[in-house]
Amino acid sequence: MPPADMSDPRPTGSFKIGGFDVKFPNQPYGVQFMFMNKMIQALQDRKSNALLEAPTGSGKTLSLLCAALAWQVKQKEVRSAALKAALLDERAAMNRLDEIGLVVPEGLDTVEDEELFLDDPAGPITGHPFSSTNQKVLGAPKQQGTSSLLSKLSDEPQVPKIFFATRTHSQISQVVKELKRSGYKPSMAVLAARQHYCINKAVVSSGKVDEECDLLIKKDGFGCRFHSKDMRMRNVPQVEVHDIEDLKSTCRSAKMCPYFGARELSARADLIFCPYG
């Protein structure tokens, strides 16, 4: 099989593979079709593991990413549709109670059509449907009835996160390059050790990043100017597809620690890169 050519002029688009619409930046070779097909079969089966092998240069990284993300997007579409149907059913039931003069639980009668909008399946993957963002869309927190429905529905199976592990940190950058080519823009995070993420020059030059960082940020430590006790998600700069260096650069501008930022991002990410070494 010829190696994947980065300057391949063939058309981009979406391809039906294993019953799924898979975005791929060029016409896949036969072996890439087979690779993605096997991958999707294994994901659909859910009871078996897959051990797939392909030679260097065959485009297996891109194939792995595209097949896994296509499958995940579909799971989100299915789940969003199920949640929307459940909410509509609940509202119809409340309307019937209202019609026959029974009391409608507070809040449920105010759920409007536009509030039933969940993740847009065609758009970027945006995280768990019960994330704080989507709860805002649903108007859930202040509505007792809707909250109970949400809590009931949250027992439903979650859309699985994808973990992509490489042997080294530098290989993560190569994989992220492929992700940038893929056309997919999942919510993502790269987990790596502090020595790869730290942007405090004094700490980095000490050569003992973990120890020095722990000393600074402990309760009675001097503190690190990039670290804050309020490093919650809403404070982490929004970065689309990124590698370690991209996040470091963004966090340097935002004066925020990229190591703790990446940990926050990973809590809501659909795709997590990490080294296994």
Ligand code: SF4
């Ligand atoms: S908080 Fe972040 S930037 Fe500060 S020392 Fe620790 S790892 Fe480095």
